[in-house]
Amino acid sequence: MKVYHGGHEYTVLEKGDTEDNGQLAYYLRYLSRNPLDETIREAELTDLYSIIAKHIDSNEYQRVVIEAVDHRGKKFGILKARTYRDSKTVQEVLAYKPKDQAATSGEK
Numbered sequence: 001m002k003v004y005h006g007g008h009e010y011t012v013l014e015k016g017d018t019e020d021n022g023q024l025a026y027y028l029r030y031l032s033r034n035p036l037d038e039t040i041r042e043a044e045l046t047d048l049y050s051i052i053a054k055h056i057d058s059n060e061y062q063r064v065v066i067e068a069v070d071h072r073g074k075k076f077g078i079l080k081a082r083t084y085r086d087s088k089t090v091q092e093v094l095a096y097k098p099k100d101q102a103a104t105s106g107e108k
Contacts, residue, residue: 005047013069020087023062026052035068035084044068045086046096053097056090064093 001012011031018027028048034040048066056064070082 003048003051005051008044008047010044010048018065020063020065024060025063025065025087026056026061027065027067028052029067029069032068032070032084035070035082041068041084049088049093049096050098053093053095056093058090058094061090064088064090 001015003010003012012028013031014027014029016027018025030044030048032041032044045066045068049064052064065085065087068084068086
């Protein structure tokens with residue numbers, strides 16, 4: 001599945017529910033350009049949290065977990081993928097919602 005934000009394309013490998021610190025969390029695993037490069041990773045995470053903030057039900061989830069996986073892990077299944085895992089509370093994620101949408105849309 002492909003998602004787009006700010007002119008960037010992201011390949012979502014897996015999404016669904018998981019548990020993080022004993023709380024129900026929305027889980028997203030995506031193909032990163034380089035999960036170990038902080039500059040690249042932070043830009044990707046900002047885009048993905050912005051997308052999630054527009055759609056997440058704050059009554060259902062307490063946390064959001066995003067896992068970045070590198071190309072090698074996808075193309076060469078025998079090699080262990082380089083990964084980075086990030087977790088935020090739903091309230092932290094909602095802060096990524098674009099300001100014009102935050103003012104006009106209510107939560108479910």
